[in-house]
Amino acid sequence: MQTTLRIEDALQTAIRASQGPGAPPLLASALHYAVFPGGHRIRPRLCLSVARACGDGDPLAADSAAAAIELLHCASLVHDDLPCFDDAPTRRGKPSVHAQYGAPLAVLTGDALIVLAFETLARGAANSPQRLATLLSIVARAVGAPRGIVAGQAWECEAAVSLSDYQRAKTGSLFIAATVAGAAAAGAPGQSWSALGELLGEAYQVADDLRDVLCDAEELGKPIGQDAARFRPNAAAQLGVQGAKNRLENLVRNAVESIPPCPGADELRALIQAQTAQFAPTKLALEAA
Amino acid sequence: MQTTLRIEDALQTAIRASQGPGAPPLLASALHYAVFPGGHRIRPRLCLSVARACGDGDPLAADSAAAAIELLHCASLVHDDLPCFDDAPTRRGKPSVHAQYGAPLAVLTGDALIVLAFETLARGAANSPQRLATLLSIVARAVGAPRGIVAGQAWECEAAVSLSDYQRAKTGSLFIAATVAGAAAAGAPGQSWSALGELLGEAYQVADDLRDVLCDAEELGKPIGQDAARFRPNAAAQLGVQGAKNRLENLVRNAVESIPPCPGADELRALIQAQTAQFAPTKLALEAA
Numbered sequence: 001m002q003t004t005l006r007i008e009d010a011l012q013t014a015i016r017a018s019q020g021p022g023a024p025p026l027l028a029s030a031l032h033y034a035v036f037p038g039g040h041r042i043r044p045r046l047c048l049s050v051a052r053a054c055g056d057g058d059p060l061a062a063d064s065a066a067a068a069i070e071l072l073h074c075a076s077l078v079h080d081d082l083p084c085f086d087d088a089p090t091r092r093g094k095p096s097v098h099a100q101y102g103a104p105l106a107v108l109t110g111d112a113l114i115v116l117a118f119e120t121l122a123r124g125a126a127n128s129p130q131r132l133a134t135l136l137s138i139v140a141r142a143v144g145a146p147r148g149i150v151a152g153q154a155w156e157c158e159a160a161v162s163l164s165d166y167q168r169a170k171t172g173s174l175f176i177a178a179t180v181a182g183a184a185a186a187g188a189p190g191q192s193w194s195a196l197g198e199l200l201g202e203a204y205q206v207a208d209d210l211r212d213v214l215c216d217a218e219e220l221g222k223p224i225g226q227d228a229a230r231f232r233p234n235a236a237a238q239l240g241v242q243g244a245k246n247r248l249e250n251l252v253r254n255a256v257e258s259i260p261p262c263p264g265a266d267e268l269r270a271l272i273q274a275q276t277a278q279f280a281p282t283k284l285a286l287e288a289a
Numbered sequence: 290m291q292t293t294l295r296i297e298d299a300l301q302t303a304i305r306a307s308q309g310p311g312a313p314p315l316l317a318s319a320l321h322y323a324v325f326p327g328g329h330r331i332r333p334r335l336c337l338s339v340a341r342a343c344g345d346g347d348p349l350a351a352d353s354a355a356a357a358i359e360l361l362h363c364a365s366l367v368h369d370d371l372p373c374f375d376d377a378p379t380r381r382g383k384p385s386v387h388a389q390y391g392a393p394l395a396v397l398t399g400d401a402l403i404v405l406a407f408e409t410l411a412r413g414a415a416n417s418p419q420r421l422a423t424l425l426s427i428v429a430r431a432v433g434a435p436r437g438i439v440a441g442q443a444w445e446c447e448a449a450v451s452l453s454d455y456q457r458a459k460t461g462s463l464f465i466a467a468t469v470a471g472a473a474a475a476g477a478p479g480q481s482w483s484a485l486g487e488l489l490g491e492a493y494q495v496a497d498d499l500r501d502v503l504c505d506a507e508e509l510g511k512p513i514g515q516d517a518a519r520f521r522p523n524a525a526a527q528l529g530v531q532g533a534k535n536r537l538e539n540l541v542r543n544a545v546e547s548i549p550p551c552p553g554a555d556e557l558r559a560l561i562q563a564q565t566a567q568f569a570p571t572k573l574a575l576e577a578a
Contacts, residue, residue: 022454023435027443031434079400084392101446103373107396108443111368114400115433118407122425129418136411136425144404145320146312154316154397157390165311 006059007044010067011035014120018112030101030109031116035074039092039221040278043178044070046200049271050182050193053264058131062185064124065135068117069178072139075113076149076174078106085153086226093221114143125185134184142177149173156232163233167205168198175201192260199255203276206248209235252276295348296333299356300324303409307401319390319398320405324363328381328510329567332467333359335489338560339471339482342553347420351474353413354424357406358467361428364402365438367395374442375515382510403432414474423473431466438462445521452522456494457487464490481549488544492565495537498524541565 015035019028044066051062081088081096083103088096098106121139125132145151152170155161176197184190212227213236227234236244255276256269304324308317333355340351370377370385372392377385387395410428414421434440441459444450465486473479501516502525516523525533544565545558 018434020435022440022458024440024443024447024454026446027434027440075400079396082396084396105443105446107368107371107373108439108446111364111399111403112434112437112439112443114403115429115437115439118425119429119433122422122429126422129422132425133411133415133418133421136407136421140404140408140411144408145307145316145401146309148404150397150401150404151311151313151316154313154394154401157315157394157397158313165313169311 003045003048004041006048006063007041007066007070008038010044010063010120010124011038011070014067014071014116017119017123018116026101026105027108027112030097030105031112033100034078034097034109034113035071037092038070038074041070042204042275042278043073043174045275046175046197047178047182047185049268049275050179050196051186053259053262053268054183054186054188055263057187058125058128058185061125061128061131061135062182064120065139065181065185066178067124068121068135068139069142069174069181071113071117071120072143072149073174075110075117076143076153078113079110080153082106085156088222088226091222117143131185131187134190135181138181138184138190139177142173147173161233166233167202171205171208172198172201175204188262195258196255199251199258200272200276203248203251203255206235206244206251207276209237210241210244210248213237214241292334292337293330295337295352296330296355296359297327299333299352299409299413300327300359303356303360303405306408306412307405315390315394316397316401319386319394320401322389323367323386323398323402324360326381327359327363330359331493331564332362332463334564335464335486336467336471336474338557338564339468339485340475342548342551342557343472343475343477344552346476347414347417347474350414350417350420350424351471353409354428354470354474355467356413357410357424357428358431358463358470360402360406360409361432361438362463364399364406365432365442367402368399369442371395374445377511377515380511406432420474420476423479424470427470427473427479428466431462436462450522455522456491460494460497461487461490464493477551484547485544488540488547489561489565492537492540492544495524495533495540496565498526499530499533499537502526503530 015032018031047066047069048062077091078097080086081091082098089099090096097109121135125135142148143150147169149170152166155166176194179193179197180190183193212234239247256272259265259268304321307320336355336358337351366380367386369375370380371387378388379385386398410424414424431437432439436458438459441455444455465483468482468486469479472482501523528536545561548554548557
């Protein structure tokens with residue numbers, strides 16, 4: 001089955017389970033709203049691409065890992081957009097969850113998505129319990145404290161921020177989970193795939209920084225100039241646009257070179273080069289064309 | 290090892306793991322603050338009591354289930370106390386997490402505790418992967434949508450509330466998880482322990498309703514009269530104090546009678562009668578004396 005279909009199917013199945021009998025109607029609606037329609041689904045695509053490169057020996061486990069990672073990413077967007085953080089009115093081109101449903105339901109939607117991610121893992125890896133323990137640890141480590149995305153967001157509450165800890169936790173950790181879990185779901189040793197996730201996470205961060213200074217809000221689907229407005233570090237502001245563009249290209253090259261030997265290495269290399277081209281803002285892509 | 294020590298040890302181990310290298314200091318501090326010192330630890334005590342009654346065949350798995358359930362309970366308290374919900378200034382006799390650390394860190398503390406609960410399960414059940422899948426499903430179902438504690442809290446955002454759905458989800462679900470997971474951790478069939486959890490959860494809810502109308506804020510460690518102030522259903526308001534007291538006694542009697550045959554049934558019956566006596570507010574206990 002095509003990657004996009006596998007991801008959307010796995011996410012639909014998860015969300016439907018959370019909307020079962022007895023669910024409060026507004027929460028059930030907000031859960032769907034927070035996940036569909038999605039963005040580029042970069043993390044679950046990466047997870048399934050690595051699983052496929054490693055032979056895709058357990059597609060159900062790979063699908064559940066990919067869906068869990070996307071659900072956790074969606075949860076982090078819902079909570080990051082809250083009035084007490086970014087107070088973002090829009091996300092993915094529509095009102096953010098708290099703008100549409102109010103802050104209380106946005107808090108609960110994020111909470112329920114986090115739980116649903118782990119429930120999804122448990123369902124998908126039911127036939128391979130040993131793999132479940134591995135996947136659960138990989139995914140949980142990428143999200144919680146001390147170094148997951150929640151910790152990354154918490155760095156924004158500190159007076160002194162360790163930039164590398166901040167970015168590695170806030171963005172890198174879920175990319176690392178995507179590659180490591182993709183390999184582990186296929187029964188391959190996950191840790192050798194950590195570098196690929198880390199480098200792609202950093203590349204995505206640089207591309208995001210470029211978008212924040214180059215795009216208009218309509219293209220981005222969320223407010224622009226947020227890093228400067230919130231005094232957040234931004235690679236394009238630090239290195240200049242050309243410097244950040246060079247950095248992005250280096251990171252992608254290193255990422256592609258880091259791919260461990262595996263049955264589908266060539267295909268994966270091509271795929272990553274094509275997908276990372278999507279990272280860059282339209283304005284840069286047009287200039288490069 | 291004594292129950293209290295097992296629970297506090299398991300919780301300390303979990304919190305220490307979340308405070309490892311790279312953790313943002315304020316988040317690390319807030320995580321400890323949210324869990325220690327605890328309340329009565331009723332849910333993890335119940336979990337370990339059931340595990341012991343079933344032979345306690347895998348103490349590490351039982352400890353991790355008990356700790357996970359308490360971490361999730363703490364997470365729900367932190368989020369329920371937020372300004373957008375109850376805006377509670379105090380909890381367990383000290384400033385609530387958001388009063389002490391601000392709302393952003395309180396949101397993240399709750400998130401990190403949810404993730405930590407699942408990570409704790411993964412660590413504790415590492416030696417029995419098949420049991421991990423069972424425990425993970427039991428615990429996740431008790432917390433997320435459609436019928437876990439997050440769904441229970443979401444009923445407060447609905448115009449029309451199904452009282453039984455609300456109370457079963459908000460309070461009952463985690464008590465059910467405590468008994469079912471306690472049995473499952475010991476290798477016993479969990480589902481036959483569901484009735485005990487459900488009845489004790491309802492008993493606790495009635496006792497909590499009594500406390501809300503009878504106690505003073507100092508005894509309770511949090512604001513009183515919150516149900517009336519927030520138009521929440523309250524058994525003592527609906528049945529009168531004596532009616533609610535009778536209901537509480539009936540529920541405890543039925544709970545004790547529901548205990549399935551197991552090696553430690555007699556001891557568990559005595560323990561539950563002693564523990565449920567602690568549910569009742571001091572004022573009632575003194576009147577009964």
